[in-house]
Amino acid sequence: MPPEGHQAAAGSRLDRWVDTYAARTRGMTASEIRALFAVASRPEVVSLAGGMPFLSALPLDVVGNALARLVAERGTVALQYGSGQGDPGLREKILDVMAPQQVDAHPDDIVVTTGSQQALDLVTRIFVDPGDVVVAEAPSYVGALGVFRSYQADVVHVPLDDDGLIPAALEETLARLTREGRRVKLLYTVPNHHNPAGVTLSAERRPQIVEIAKRYGVLVLEDDPYGLLGFEGDPLPSMHSLNPEGVIYLGSFSKTFAPGFRVGWAVAPHAVREKLVLASESAILCPSSFSQLAVATYLETHDWKHQVGVFRELYRERSVATLDALADMLPAARWTTPKGGFYVWVTLPEGLDATAMLPRAVTERVAYVPGTAFYADGQGRQNLRLSYCYPTSERIREGVRRLAGVVEAELELLETFGGPGVPTGLASGPGGRRQVQSPSPDLT
């Protein structure tokens, strides 16, 4: 209210549609955290934030030649609309890609999507009404949380440990939700080389999780972009292989080939698959023909398994560099030990807040993703995610050295202002500490 005697006038919100947006859009705001990531793209900053595959390891000349041939020889198909379900030839080849995880399917069971991110969106769209519950690991992939939020789902987290999602905790959560009369629609899980936790669901737990979900009538959404990127041994059997009728399996070429093509897929039970295709057609008509044929050509003409092996070895080396650097320079913290994938999940010393600490990290030219991004409920202040996929081992070491300096300075501050008892949650304003509210390429 203006003070007494002030003139009445109409204000402007610089957005004439501000009262027109849907309820689900209201949480979409600018964020201090995302703004800080703008600096992470500068070469001076060691970014341990973004999960960007190291594409310099790809034979770019080979890919380039294949693309040129594709347009020259099959341009009228590659640049044309295609099937809503995806190119049949590519779907055939996807079966080979999934074979190590023992996903047994027919090409007709596969729906090709614009990255597996679109598959997440489609599955949520066809199953989740506002207020429905999606059960997800604690922590969980930020991009999935963004999708669930956009469909106004209520995400309930279940803890994981070094062996992945904890069956007893899942059982307990589902029992409680059932007692409370909540409608649980999906169990979302990243069983292999978890983003952000870096852990893998053990072979022993897989049948247990599948059985619990089956008993409670909850559909499992198994998101597996990192399954082929294990550092040792063969991939574990997918959850899909244990109950194909109760699991939707999501795969992606983003980590094993290149994310720029935006090609992923879903394997779903017959009736679900029909609805996914209809939902996809209404959203995008069809996935990119060019991208699909490019991927298919690559799989056909290049030893892609060897290339995945190159990536695997590269990421293994970098994970070792990260773990060694943490052990040398940040012994006060705890962290997970990844057996594959891109990420290490760090737990900071008691009382530290990774979100509040980020500006200092940016000043010191190192970036990470604060743990709060990976929870729907504000947990994760003491955690952060480090991605080792993109920087070289040398840069990783330098990044961890800078991070250690930041942690030391924050510990000193904390000691000055009253130790771990300093309450969190004020941040810069009464709205509570910032959370990352939507996925961004910096965070995936």
Added chain:
Amino acid sequence: MEHPPRVVVLAGGLSHEREVSLRSGRRVAEALRDAGCVVEVRDVDAQLVPALQAEQPDVVWPLLHGATGEDGAVRDVLDLLGLPYVGATPAACRMAWDKPVAKSVARAAGLRVPESVALPHGTFRELGAQGVLAALVERLGLPLVVKPARGGSALGVSVVREAGALPRAMVDCFAYGDVALVERFVEGVEVAVSVIDSGDGPRALPAVEIVADGGVYDYDARYTAGATEFFCPARLTETSAAAAAEVAVRAHVAFGLRHLSRTDLIVDRDGTPWFLEVNVAPGMTETSLLPQSVEAAGEDAGTLYRRLVEAATGASGAEQAPTEPAAPSGV
């Protein structure tokens, strides 16, 4: 100038406000192009100096927010290169950039300034935080505003309404810099007054009144269209509006600023404007305050920005003195 002015807009940099700076840079570049200037937008990196030396633009417009951009450093380099630029000289920037120094300058110029104390982290460590924090609350009362002594876009700023929340606010603030400014909270209408001087003396544009949905004009409220309601001109009595305008012009002159500035104020219940800070590189994004004032004044942004570019041409910071205010008078 016979050819259209060739302008290099500097945007980006390595500060916490990189994102805002990039957005400001894009907007100003677009407006200048519409007004017939030849514009290039450049980041501040190792390629900048050789590029400027090679290109020899007519004018550089530093739209860098945060350190390096607002602390005068980049402008010092532009002076070294003999390149004219839009905005304040390095010496003036340094005074405005450091909030405690700025408050002293404003106070010396006779402006009303909320009482405050600036303390480095080390002071709390050496003397014990508990005693110092208690003394701060005792002296300044509650609520309090805690902000980094340097920096913008409300990053690291907290409004503290109870003493128990003060330690956390200090920790959050020190993440952005080593010195914290703890200031008495002035209840009132939040207002920003932009001042323009394209060669004919500084003049205040209509004040913008800020009403953030959450009550605090923080980063999200600043850069999310729709999250804040703006009134331009501000809903002030004529007397208060004139007083606010005068404070902004006096600040512009007292700091020796050039071309453009934005003064942030609180107008209290009695209609008295309180000086909070003056910005030498005000935000120029879609949701920023100076462009709103330009629009409310019925002026075309491109035309106005081009006039500033032309005013800057031919006089580097070392040479061009700030102009006298158009209508000086006491507040």
